[in-house]
Amino acid sequence: MESFALILLYLAIPSLLFSAVQQLRTWKKKKLGPPARFPGPKLFPVVGRVHDLPRFAMWLKLKEWADIYGPIYQTRMLNQPFIIVSDEKIAEELLVKRGHIYSGRPQIRSLFRHKEGPSYVALMDRHDIWTRQRKWVHAAMAESHRNHFYGHVENESARFLGLMLMDPSRFLDYTREFCGRVMSRLAWDDATQGKTNGDSADMTLHCMSVSGPITNTMTPIWHLPFAVNPWKKFEVKREAAQRAWWINNYRLARDRMLRGELPSDTWAYRYFEQLQREGNHELVQTEDQEVFACCMIGFFNLVGVVTISGPLKFFLMAMALHPVWQRKAQEEIDRVCGNRMPTMKDFADLPTVRACLKETVRWRSGVPLGVPHQAEKDDEFRGVQIKKGTIILACEWSINRVESKYPDPESFRPERWLEPGWPTYQEPLSRYPNFREGQGMHTFGWGRRTCLGNNIVDDEMFCFGAAVLWAFNMGPKVCPRTGEPVHIDTQATNSHVILEPSTFYMDFKPRSRERGADVLDGYKSLVGELKI
Template sequence: MAPLTLIVASSSLVLYALWKLFAASKGRRIPRGLKPLPGPKGTATKLNSKQLSRYKTDIPKGYPIVGSVPDVPEKNSFITFADWGKIYGPIYQVNLAGSNHVWISTDEIARDLLAKKGAIYSDRPHIPALIDDNRTSAQYLPLLSKNEGWTRQRKFANVIMRESEKAVFHRYPEIEAKRMLVELLDKPDQYNHALESFIARVTCRLAWGHSEASDELKQRARELLIGVSPTGALGNKIPFVMDLPDWLSPTKAWERRRARTERKFFETMQRQVEQDSQEGKAAPSWMKLFLDSRSKWGFKYELEGAYAVGMHGIAGALTIAAPMQTFCLAMVHYPQFLPILHEELDRVCGDRLPVAEDRPNLPFLRAVIRECLRWRPPVPTGIPHELTQDDEYNGYFIPKGSVMHPLEWAIARDPNLFPDPEAFNPLRWVEPGYPTYQEPLTQYPTIINSTQFGYGRRTCQGQAVSDEDMFIGLGSIAWLFTMEKTKDGDDESETSDTFTSPEAEKMDIPSIALNEKASISQEELNTGVNKLSIPTKEQNILAQYEYPGTPPTATTKKNAVKKDKKSKIDPTLDYSVLLIAKPLPFKFTLKPRDLGRAEKVRKSFNEGRENGEYEDPKEYWGEQHGKGKEFGWSKV
């Protein structure tokens, strides 16, 4: 059996390679009068050694059949693609295993193509590792091609998102923020779990009206993320393995069980809301909105409504926790901004947690959130589009079938729009001297319509949910906690038993010229920040810190010589390798700023628990989450 298996696998690989070579050769035909986009095997070969020395990346060589795949690192590949953009220009192409991938490094070009020409740039590429074709199955709205299923599910999504926003998301983020804070008080070293659980619980409540499925939703999200990531499932790296029988392809068998379990989970959740509705106890949710007018949506198969709701649940659980984890990373490595955030929250909220109505009065909190998305975008390579017909741009030919990547990592680092782009600096959103400043500050800054949510007809419809979750979640964390790097000998798992906010007592904390309603005028900021030679309160605070992106002084240069070689590795770039890039867990000290606030939060949570407001997670597949059974958790 083993020799036969080897022969079948080898023959399949050879046939797949020949087919890719043939497909690639067809794609090289360029219409007269146009030229191919630059890229490996093109422009790079014309650069001399002096020119090449300007770049901090190896020049991709390109190989037969596999193209530039060997030149792409698995970890932080988005940095490599951004570096290649400095070599080849703001739009270039790369052959990856026979597929033509086009990388876009500026917002202007991304809008020119993906938004203005959305009629031909709004498809999604095929994801070979999924059992059901993502383009036509009507299971995953963000991954669907532009077809009837996409149209009807997008209309449905517009309605459920609009109704949720009108209802202030049923206060679910505010309810779950209390549970998250108690978990952070009790187990601060497990902050990643607490943040992800917060998002999963809010999303479960929005999707189905209760939170008990949060652990299951997180697992469904993890498994799907592996299935859709280029660096995840083997089927995305070597697609032919998905054409083999299950017994010969463990990755295909894994995906089949994942899809089967997901379908069963979505069906179970729909049935539960149906039962709740019959008993008159269904809480507001997207599923209830669907069930209350099931026939009006025109869904074509039995569980399309279950998938339409479930997919939005998974999408929320996948993405929103990443920038929340980035917030912790930023506050620890750029501590000069935490006292400013504390001052704003204390002034606006006092001794209560932030609520939705505080949004206009908390511009610096919104600036921090906006900067988290820019500094470390959760989808740094951008969600890819696929071109449905040949096109040209500025004299360059772009062939049909090209996978188009709005490279968010590069777009968010345009030095003309974001001076000192590698530094985390929320002030760029609230000070008039920066290109990104907008008024009024009761509305701006905002993450709504930022490039991270996509382009044109593929813009994410869950922006308002993401915005509310991060506003309430991160605002609550900053209201209660201070955080700092773990010092040698510190136990990062301990919480404080005393008031631990010396910043508020030792520093004259600035209000960045905010009045009581946070309406900053141009005149106030110009006078208070830009014109006077006397340092502002804010500048006094910032001057106490050195951080990545600070212009080197004599002292920092001297200290840099003493640093160990290992310190050259940027600790803020230790990220996961899947499509959604999350900062890997790290150690830091998380302590309550005020014991009175901590006890108030704990008391409120306990009262809610006694009233049945907080449900414990539920296991859906039995012992060990269905290990070895037809349905259950797969290894991730």
């Protein structure tokens, strides 16, 4: 192990030498007078602070520094400067009002060509491919939301409840599959791809995360010759398999379109219909055109899994750990819905359910670091020069713990969204809280890089959360040997850019025999339609 560490160190020497040269230049400039800078932790020659920044749960360290150095501070990892923001107003000033400067994406070493495209629109630089894909996705998502995603979310919620009735021990697998099925149905009309979709999303997240391949932090070793480079070999295989999967689904959908069998409520149909309106009735495309489209729809489909699966799992955890709020939400559902499963039509009448969901995302953010922005040119903020290439992190974990906005931030407090007097309270409760607008929308990013999926998050989390509360009583798993509840570690996660909690254990019990029968009847009625 020690020899391996030494090998990594020697491989990193070119980068360290470059950093040393940069450091010497900095010292030379200091002789002319120190420039204004933001506060921050002490920077060591060459390495900056890379030595004590953890690859896992990095947001906790950034929050610790924010408590010391304030709402905006700077640091450096080798030769890469960072500015960490923990204040909404500062983030808005930089990432929204100056979005023409701070909307780049940093290089993720272990993902091929992500800045150029066309595979990952959320990770591209701003150029023509990004503009065209984002514009199309925005229009497709808006149309789907106007139709509340065509009932697919409610149908998949009913399927999920049926599976949980039969085998509740697999609730974590079923939750991710639920998200994958919704997105695959909307993309290509093939919900059976749900599990593959979830697995593909998880592997992509691993490869783009600091906690993933070591090449994302020890970047020089990415340039080892291919024959002795296991990280590059893995990425070649992973990316090729994902691309082939996207292309295959795209071509199957195209064949169905030509036969008149593809449902009009799919994103693939929408794309093919546009081609036909332009005169391309046989849907003949060049290879580049086909890759552009299959990656656009494929990534659109994939990102809708990873952004929702984690928050839903944290919601189940929150309900197990906070039985008082579980009962309050169930009582509200019983008053409004009685014996029927809730649907989107009940949205306005179930504010307690929405508050529990909204508070889950604040309490255990799915994107605790925020998604990094990169300065596309030099700038100045509060008298401090910000160089092109600087990475700006609006740390969501810290922003969600600003006491003036979120009093008692470490506690799960849904009442902050429901009761006058709390800074986050908004009226009317028939509209707020939600994931489309209002307070706490920084979860979805900033400015020109804001996530386009807040509408599907709103619908999917509401339908899922309300359905589970309607059907089951939830609590921690009880150890059969000791009779004590099995501990749930609420901060144990996979440490990806977008989180899912690590494996934890819960009990799910139908709220009554009659409710269990209702769940089973709903499942049976959808067996044929959902290709279960």
